[in-house]
Amino acid sequence: MAETPAARRKKPSQERARETKERVLDSAAHLFAEHGVADVSTNRIAAHAHISIGSLYRYFDDKAAIVDVLRNRLLTELEECFTEAVLGSLGLPLHESVQSSMRAVMRALTARQGLVRALAADATVAGIGFGGLERRLLVLTRGYLLQQLGPRPDDELDTRAFVMVNAGLAASLRIALHPPEGLDPDRLIEETANMFGDWLAAGT
Missing domain, CATH: 1.10.357 (Tetracycline Repressor; domain 2)
Known part of the structure; x- marks a missing residue:
């Protein structure tokens, strides 16, 4: 069964979402390792990942959710x-x-x-x-x-x-x-x- 145009458009979007989520996690891990969890805010993580704070909250409810992952x-x-x-x-x-x-x-x-x-x-x-x-x-x-x-x-x-x-x-x-x-x-x-x-x- 051939893919629909909508399905083809969704794949790149899903891939970008995964990449963004991983970038957030990588940034958080780097910042936590350097400064400790308590001294790193979600705003700081978002800035390090080069995304908006709104984008970060699309994937994680708060810093605790990032820590859990x-x-x-x-x-x-x-x-x-x-x-x-x-x-x-x-x-x-x-x-x-x-x-x-x-x-x-x-x-x-x-x-x-x-x-x-x-x-x-x-x-x-x-x-x-x-x-x-x-x-x-x-x-x-x-x-x-x-x-x-x-x-x-x-x-x-x-x-x-x-x-x-x-x-x-x-x-x-x-x-x-x-x-x-x-x-x-x-x-x-x-x-x-x-x-x-x-x-x-x-x-x-």
Whole structure:
């Protein structure tokens, strides 16, 4: 069935709308990373994106809506990095597998360091809104533990998964955003992964 003229006209308009929305998000991410969320207004975002404030409000109700989109994108990226690392390291020894997963999360956090800091100035798991991510990572980690350790009571798997996910995320945030002066971040990841690996190995 041939496209109608109206349908052909709509496609460029839809594409321009997507481009404008992405420009707003890119501008907001840049400004948040440089100045923090509180000190950036929607007017400033619109000016940086070279659009009118009215155009911005066609896509987002307020600044909070922009923050929500950026936060959800960040959490999705972290989940994808973690999932890829877990699936890609299933055949590795415990220490190496845990280290691979932590490094994947660290890379994602470091690449978005300014935005992560802006979204969670106190750099805590709760502060960035990791609740949804935590639930998804718990499922992945539980499956990983079941594969590595074999059948275990549910409460043991749930407890170990909770400790690994929360301690791992907290350590990754701390190292990525505020690396201790004089300490090698790679060494910190390695030591943390070794600690987890030893702990898991003791339970096999």
